[in-house]
Amino acid sequence: MADMRNDKARKDAISKASGRETYVGDLSLDGMIYACLVRTSVPRGIIKSITLPPLPDGYYYFDDRNIPENGRNELWMIQKDWKCFAAGSSGYVGETIGILCGPDRTLLYSLRDQIKVEYEEQTPAVSIEDSLALVGGPIIGENNYHCTVELQAGDGDIDEIMKNAYRVVEEKFSTGHQEHMHLETNGMMVNYEDGKYVYYASCQCPFYIRKSVAGIIGATPEDIIVRQMSTGGAFGGKEHFPDVVAGPLILAEYYLKKPIKLIFNREEDTQFSVKRHPSVVKFKTALDRKGNILAMDSIVYYNAGRYLASSYIVIQRGCMHIEGVYKFPVARTRGYSMATNTFPSCAFRGFGAPQTIFAVETHMTHIAEKLGVDPVEYKRRYLIKQGDTTITNGKIVENVRTPELIEKVCKASDYFEKSRKYGFGSGKGIGFSLYNHGGAFTGNGESAIIKAVVKVCKRKDGTVLIKAGQTEMGQGFSSAVCRIAAKTLGIPYEKVIYKYPDTSVVPDSGPTAASRSTMVPGNLVMKACEELKARWDEADELECEAHYEHPEGYPWDQASFQGYAYLGYGWGACVVEVEVDPRTAETKIKGIWSAHDVGNCIDPLIVHGQVNGGIAQGIGWASTELLENKGGYFKQHSMSDYIIPTSMDLPAQEVYYANEPYKWGPYGAKGMGELVFNGSGAAYVDALSRAINRKIDSIPNPTEVIMGHILHSEKLTEDKR
Amino acid sequence: MTIEFSLNCEHVSIDVDPTKRLLDVLRDDFGLTGVKEGCSEGECGACCVLLNGQLVTSCIIPIAGVHGQDVRTIEWVRTTRLGETIIQSYADGGAVQCGFCIPGMVMASYYLLSNNPNPTKKEIRKGISGNMCRCTGYDLIVESIYLAAKRVGELHKARG
Numbered sequence: 001m002a003d004m005r006n007d008k009a010r011k012d013a014i015s016k017a018s019g020r021e022t023y024v025g026d027l028s029l030d031g032m033i034y035a036c037l038v039r040t041s042v043p044r045g046i047i048k049s050i051t052l053p054p055l056p057d058g059y060y061y062f063d064d065r066n067i068p069e070n071g072r073n074e075l076w077m078i079q080k081d082w083k084c085f086a087a088g089s090s091g092y093v094g095e096t097i098g099i100l101c102g103p104d105r106t107l108l109y110s111l112r113d114q115i116k117v118e119y120e121e122q123t124p125a126v127s128i129e130d131s132l133a134l135v136g137g138p139i140i141g142e143n144n145y146h147c148t149v150e151l152q153a154g155d156g157d158i159d160e161i162m163k164n165a166y167r168v169v170e171e172k173f174s175t176g177h178q179e180h181m182h183l184e185t186n187g188m189m190v191n192y193e194d195g196k197y198v199y200y201a202s203c204q205c206p207f208y209i210r211k212s213v214a215g216i217i218g219a220t221p222e223d224i225i226v227r228q229m230s231t232g233g234a235f236g237g238k239e240h241f242p243d244v245v246a247g248p249l250i251l252a253e254y255y256l257k258k259p260i261k262l263i264f265n266r267e268e269d270t271q272f273s274v275k276r277h278p279s280v281v282k283f284k285t286a287l288d289r290k291g292n293i294l295a296m297d298s299i300v301y302y303n304a305g306r307y308l309a310s311s312y313i314v315i316q317r318g319c320m321h322i323e324g325v326y327k328f329p330v331a332r333t334r335g336y337s338m339a340t341n342t343f344p345s346c347a348f349r350g351f352g353a354p355q356t357i358f359a360v361e362t363h364m365t366h367i368a369e370k371l372g373v374d375p376v377e378y379k380r381r382y383l384i385k386q387g388d389t390t391i392t393n394g395k396i397v398e399n400v401r402t403p404e405l406i407e408k409v410c411k412a413s414d415y416f417e418k419s420r421k422y423g424f425g426s427g428k429g430i431g432f433s434l435y436n437h438g439g440a441f442t443g444n445g446e447s448a449i450i451k452a453v454v455k456v457c458k459r460k461d462g463t464v465l466i467k468a469g470q471t472e473m474g475q476g477f478s479s480a481v482c483r484i485a486a487k488t489l490g491i492p493y494e495k496v497i498y499k500y501p502d503t504s505v506v507p508d509s510g511p512t513a514a515s516r517s518t519m520v521p522g523n524l525v526m527k528a529c530e531e532l533k534a535r536w537d538e539a540d541e542l543e544c545e546a547h548y549e550h551p552e553g554y555p556w557d558q559a560s561f562q563g564y565a566y567l568g569y570g571w572g573a574c575v576v577e578v579e580v581d582p583r584t585a586e587t588k589i590k591g592i593w594s595a596h597d598v599g600n601c602i603d604p605l606i607v608h609g610q611v612n613g614g615i616a617q618g619i620g621w622a623s624t625e626l627l628e629n630k631g632g633y634f635k636q637h638s639m640s641d642y643i644i645p646t647s648m649d650l651p652a653q654e655v656y657y658a659n660e661p662y663k664w665g666p667y668g669a670k671g672m673g674e675l676v677f678n679g680s681g682a683a684y685v686d687a688l689s690r691a692i693n694r695k696i697d698s699i700p701n702p703t704e705v706i707m708g709h710i711l712h713s714e715k716l717t718e719d720k721r
Numbered sequence: 722m723t724i725e726f727s728l729n730c731e732h733v734s735i736d737v738d739p740t741k742r743l744l745d746v747l748r749d750d751f752g753l754t755g756v757k758e759g760c761s762e763g764e765c766g767a768c769c770v771l772l773n774g775q776l777v778t779s780c781i782i783p784i785a786g787v788h789g790q791d792v793r794t795i796e797w798v799r800t801t802r803l804g805e806t807i808i809q810s811y812a813d814g815g816a817v818q819c820g821f822c823i824p825g826m827v828m829a830s831y832y833l834l835s836n837n838p839n840p841t842k843k844e845i846r847k848g849i850s851g852n853m854c855r856c857t858g859y860d861l862i863v864e865s866i867y868l869a870a871k872r873v874g875e876l877h878k879a880r881g
Contacts, residue, residue, distance in 0.1 A: 019755020
């Protein structure tokens, strides 16, 4: 185990706590003007006309009609389907029509409100059910599928197994939209400097922005520089979405060539930014006479919204986590990413895994309860272990320590005693979940798609500068990477410098996403530092670089989606205890216990903070974070009607580890940023279900929904145990 | 309209639209960007300042409302002994992640510890319940404030 205790605080802590840190909203350049986006107000329709009010001097409006001849009205994410400007049709409420620029923000918003847009409205498909029923006619293709995925593992014809089973348990689970609600809204500034378009951006992936928007003005990525600013929370919400902000800005800058700042207000950020995918997951599970699982068949639908964004990969991730931490004799899953007329869904911590993990965990719990077995005991029978085959027909490479994780949380929480004592419907409930998350890009993505490079530079003053595209957005990479370098080089932590990435300075080491930053680029930093250490005395100034190489012997075929999907998973177990007032449905969380295998903690305090925060977000998702979409319009607009947990809503958490060092990670570390979100929702719902003795198969569960369950839902069990 | 007030212990005077938000005046006119805008409706606490010693959200106060009053921001708090101790404790205790809510959180901590130097963890949770954080789940913030209280106590003891 690497010895990396926290004797020194994280690099950015004092600057942030004292209010000295510069976020893009704090940045001001000479001659700076402001911008706001003009957006569509109907979920589906043809734009008949756009009428602008007279614009005072110094105010400008641009849209697709201003795109130069060699430019294209498209943002390049994974595909190029997301239009930069709506250009004649609206596919969701809030699609960008144009951009308005000028010196006074108040006047800018007032001018925007005077713009008249006439539509020929069409019937929108808003939900997964609408999309499947082709409400209003197909949005894309013949069946509204953005993309599909099918995976199967185990021997035998699953349909035959279902036919011959003693019992088949069928269930359906659903989850809703979730808003990232990072405290800093989306925003960026663009400026034309020395012949380059320079962005100052709140973002996760500076290189994504370059690639995505260059084509709009017929430029190349090299014509663009992206400088990340301190980023006030992201959670996936600033992975691809900043492209949507940067696109219209580059067109305005093409004409204006002056600093333009665009900051979303909270209402805009809540309604008009990407969200977590709503989901519907259906299971058919075949059991034998003794209650053993013979096969599990599933269908997964995610509401992707109008454009693909990252949904192709999100649905894959969802399907690849459909077995949770278990191994079933035969498993099949079919996933469909559905087009709807809602704001496109995109990355959000967990990236498709939390939805299927919630579903499979709750399904397993329900089967156990049907059989009269404690869910923890039942789940223990199916734990996947080293060498077992996954749903992509690869194997689990590492030693899986879920039995220890279960021990730790159950002992700390006194799970079995409380489970027996509280029973069902007593107003007190204890819930349990298991979960995992595959670290880094799927399969050979790190070597075939990303090809990460990092550099480390020894400087004259004896400091070492890390050059990587990895952003700091609160997760702590800037400090973790310096610890890795300091340890490898044998120099003090203070001598290692990380700077917010500037694409003209750092190599592309891939996106800050997929729980990969410490695991993959962090490992490259360690390798580059090993070389730098060996060559330390060669010169006063020296630069070493490292390139990603995928370990041999773990094949992956991207075309068939078969092979080793992930070489290192994070693993977790969580117990949540609640009390519910049966008359008011008011719910109080009494305790949260978790145990994780994160490989190794590079910075234990940062890992602790990630665990606390991820679990809190997961509980928010499962409990109060209701974001309704009525007819294409989000009903909640702000932090007073979209309810995230406060300090009074959560008890102090107890956090444990059983870390299995990861062979290919820096000092054994592996991905953990998303893992810690994946399971608390299922544990919370389990606790709630038991407390009120009602079957709960959906997320979220604000008080009024819990009351609905108490009044109308099926009982979880008649057995009082 | 001319508005005069005490800002971080200095007398200031500004000719301004009386409906302009205190938050915007602090950030745009006085460059005090440690005061953050999170929700714009007094809900999240990122814009917290002290108004005559009371903790308030500057996004819902028109500048006219502070005429003749005393306003203090994170830029002042960080120069005080208590403020410094809180900030250092936040760093040592792992309270800071993205940092956007943190200046406001420090203001709430300052207010809490000024009025209750030995709070229980429950009182700390209550004290910061008007400040939202999306990163931390609050635990390490609570621990850090508790640490700050202890450190301040030791300072007092040392001084006798």
